[in-house]
Amino acid sequence: xxxxxxxxxxxxxxxxxxxxxxxxxxxxxxxxxxxxxxxxxxxxxxxxxxxxxxxxxxxxxxxxxxxxxxxxxxxxxxxxxxxxxxxxxxxxxxxxxxxxxxxxxxxxxxxxxxxxxxxxxxxxxxxxxxxxxxxxxxxxxxxxxxxxxxxxxxxxxxxxxxxxxxxxxxxxxxxxxxxxxxxxxxxxxxxxxxxxxxxxxxxxxxxxxxxxxxxxxxxxxxxxxxxxxxxxxxxxxxxxxxxxxxxxxxxxxxxxxxxxxxxxxxxxxxxxxxxxxxxxxxxxxxxxxxxxxxxxxxxxxxxxxxxxxxxxxxxxxxxxxxxxxxxxxxxxxxxxxxxxxxxxxxxxxxxxxxxxxxxxxxxxxxxxxxxxxxxxxxxxxxxxxxxxxxxxxxxxxxxxxxxxxxxxxxxxxxxxxxxxxxxxxxxxxxxxxxxxxxxxxxxxxxxxxxxxxxxxxxxxxxxxxxxxxxxxxxxxxxxxxxxxxxxxxxxxxxx
Amino acid sequence: xxxxxxxxxxxxxxxxxxxxxxxxxxxxxxxxxxxxxxxxxxxxxxxxxxxxxxxxxxxxxxxxxxxxxxxxxxxxxxxxxxxxxxxxxxxxxxx
Numbered sequence: 374x375x376x377x378x379x380x381x382x383x384x385x386x387x388x389x390x391x392x393x394x395x396x397x398x399x400x401x402x403x404x405x406x407x408x409x410x411x412x413x414x415x416x417x418x419x420x421x422x423x424x425x426x427x428x429x430x431x432x433x434x435x436x437x438x439x440x441x442x443x444x445x446x447x448x449x450x451x452x453x454x455x456x457x458x459x460x461x462x463x464x465x466x467x468x469x470x471x472x473x474x475x476x477x478x479x480x481x482x483x484x485x486x487x488x489x490x491x492x493x494x495x496x497x498x499x500x501x502x503x504x505x506x507x508x509x510x511x512x513x514x515x516x517x518x519x520x521x522x523x524x525x526x527x528x529x530x531x532x533x534x535x536x537x538x539x540x541x542x543x544x545x546x547x548x549x550x551x552x553x554x555x556x557x558x559x560x561x562x563x564x565x566x567x568x569x570x571x572x573x574x575x576x577x578x579x580x581x582x583x584x585x586x587x588x589x590x591x592x593x594x595x596x597x598x599x600x601x602x603x604x605x606x607x608x609x610x611x612x613x614x615x616x617x618x619x620x621x622x623x624x625x626x627x628x629x630x631x632x633x634x635x636x637x638x639x640x641x642x643x644x645x646x647x648x649x650x651x652x653x654x655x656x657x658x659x660x661x662x663x664x665x666x667x668x669x670x671x672x673x674x675x676x677x678x679x680x681x682x683x684x685x686x687x688x689x690x691x692x693x694x695x696x697x698x699x700x701x702x703x704x705x706x707x708x709x710x711x712x713x714x715x716x717x718x719x720x721x722x723x724x725x726x727x728x729x730x731x732x733x734x735x736x737x738x739x740x741x742x743x744x745x746x747x748x749x750x751x752x753x754x755x756x757x758x759x760x761x762x763x764x765x766x767x768x769x770x771x772x773x774x775x776x777x778x779x780x781x782x783x784x785x786x787x788x789x790x791x792x793x794x795x796x797x798x799x800x801x802x803x804x805x806x807x808x809x810x811x812x813x814x815x816x817x818x819x820x821x822x823x824x825x826x827x828x829x830x831x832x833x834x835x836x837x838x839x840x841x842x843x844x845x846x847x848x849x850x851x852x853x854x855x856x857x858x859x860x861x862x863x864x865x866x867x868x
Numbered sequence: 869x870x871x872x873x874x875x876x877x878x879x880x881x882x883x884x885x886x887x888x889x890x891x892x893x894x895x896x897x898x899x900x901x902x903x904x905x906x907x908x909x910x911x912x913x914x915x916x917x918x919x920x921x922x923x924x925x926x927x928x929x930x931x932x933x934x935x936x937x938x939x940x941x942x943x944x945x946x947x948x949x950x951x952x953x954x955x956x957x958x959x960x961x962x963x
Contacts, residue, residue: 404933411936421954425944426936442933463921470884472958520960532955535944660882665921673927 383619386626387553390591393599394557394618395549398564399542400574401514401582402446407539408513409437409480409669416536417580429539431476437668439464443511443541444487444672446573448682450543451488451509453567453689458679462487463671464511467661472533473515481544483663486510487672493547495563497556504560505548514540543573549588549599554618558611561585566690570715578609585614590635591625600625601635605649607642617642620649693718701731710739717743720753720760727764730771737767741781745788757791758784766794774798776805776854805854812845812853816861819844830866838862871900 381389407414410428428435448458465483491506516538520531545564551557565583568574576583585608590600605621608614620642625635640649688696694708697718703711712718717738724734738753742763746752753763763784770780775798783794783803798804819841820827829837838859845858876896880887887895938944941954950957 406933406935411931411934412938413935420941422941422944422956423954424938426938430939430944439930440933441930444930468882470882472956519955529960530950530952530957531960532952532957534955660878662882667922670922670924670926670929 381623381627381630383623386591386623386630389593390622390626390629391594391596392552392554392618392622393549393590393592393602394551394554395588396547396551396557396560397586397588398545398547398561399514399584399586400450400545400568402443402541402543402573403575404440404442404446404541406440408440408443408511408541409539412539414540416540419536421534422536424536425538429535431474437480437666439669440541444674445682446541447487447509447511447543448674448679449571449686450545450568450573451491452679452683452686453571454491454493454506454509454545454564456488456491456506456509458488458674459485460675461485461671461673464666464669465663466666467512467663469661471515472531473518474538475516475535479513479515480666480669481512481663482510485671487674493560493563493567495559497553497559502551502556502559504550504556507546507548509543509545512542512544514538514542549590554615554622557587557618558615561611561614563690566713570690571687578611581609584609587614587618589618589621589625591622591629600629601637603635603637603649604639605642606639606652613642613644616647617649620647624649687715690715697721701725703731703735707735707739711735716752716754720763723760724764724767727761727768729764729767733767733771737763741784745785749789751789757789758787758794759791762787762791762794769794769798773854774804776852778851779803779805803852805852809857812857812861815845815848815853816841816858816865819848820862820865827866838866871896871903 401414404414406412407424407429410426412424412426412429413419414424416424428437451458462482462485464480466478467481467483468478470477486508488509489507491509492503493506494501494503496502514537516533516535518531518533547560551560565574565576565578568583569576574583578584587605587608588602589605590602592598592600603621603625605617608617621640628635636651639652641652642649690712694705694712697703697708697711698705710717711721720742721731721734721738724738725731742753746756749756753760758766766780766784766787769775770777775783779798783797787794787797823841823844826837826840830841841862842855842858845853845862846855873892873896876892876899877887880892880895945951945954945956948956
């Protein structure tokens, strides 16, 4: 116990204690229908309780029938995460009474999940991290509860919408192999990226189609045992996960430094307070009394089934990034940026295939195009300009037909409106002025009109040259090739 | 076998049933009798039988990912003990 322990910072705590972090991720599968019935799985935006039927309402006498595509998507995810797929698996009932599931149990998988023993590797601060994946299993999502009244403690009733009840939900249980909040965050970023790439999940943390709970404990550096773990919930952004874990490390570290013990409990992250708060346990919530689901025959997935799913796996982000570096000479940084979203990587490859040099394609996509996509909430593929238009525009720049600033203006103008950049350039006479004689004439005129700038430059003020370049650009309405103009000016003024 | 009172209260709590002391004792005796009866199964030699959760022999009883019609909201809510507009209403849930 030290007198300063109560105010230990994160760094101080991490010097004394090693965090042990394991993440559980739930991802909704992008199927059309629910896991065990034919109701639409598209619950967002549907009127309350409009996507329900006797099966997902838990009415007596109904029979669940599993969705083949949900099984396939789970296997696809498991394979992308290097898991083994046992031939035999089954579903179980996880019993608990809570109004979000009207049956009184959730159909899940207990001792024979669809997959086991995977891993995910990634890099944080130049260090390779390998996080084991215990299992990926399949279950059903619950309904949603809303509490009446603004203040939870004063709410006298809650209302239930069962549209989400029964939506296929995949649970990815990670091993406690993560040691820092940054590693936890990167694990999540990579995991989300993979699930989105393989088309099984839309990766929306805010709406909860991709959600994460964290288990975290501290131990002395060098220890191999585990401390008492706390489960943290309610984190709906990568940043929230990062901050919640940092908060917990400091909270637990200070308690341990004071010789106190950590209570094994569930805590909720409260964004507004920047803190985790103990959640009143659903009493004995862990007494789930799992037993095999009698209404669902077991699964037997043949090697052929698994091979077929494996064959259908697209190129994963890491493989794609490595290939872009290899085939197009991109830097690791550019390759990682371009593969963050699969659509960007596709656009890059399409541009290169259309004859745009790789570096130019990467720069345009990650710079101006990314900015416009963000500002207009419209991806390139859905914009008026489209991939073809962008390719044509960038090729005009590469060929020296227009200069960079004209291209940026055209991109801005045509991004939503669409149009053929080459035709617009012809019609408006935007073509770059590259006629040597014409440029020389303009340069001479600008030199004659700006004796002060000329004197400044010749007196050693480099910036003065920019004023002269600006003069030529103005005279050509921005269409001159700035590099040629700069060269000409230097040549003339050196004489 | 003898079922303990606290096992009864635990199961009652999980089922969200509030039982009086008298009821706990009554159900303890009834459940104890039922469990003792079922307990006779323990006499069967199952050392040669694998764990069995299903005997139907079916596997992969799945359906294609096709949407079918849902219930009209009015029907879905028809048996709700309480409703508020198009929601089921339940006692306040505080996590």
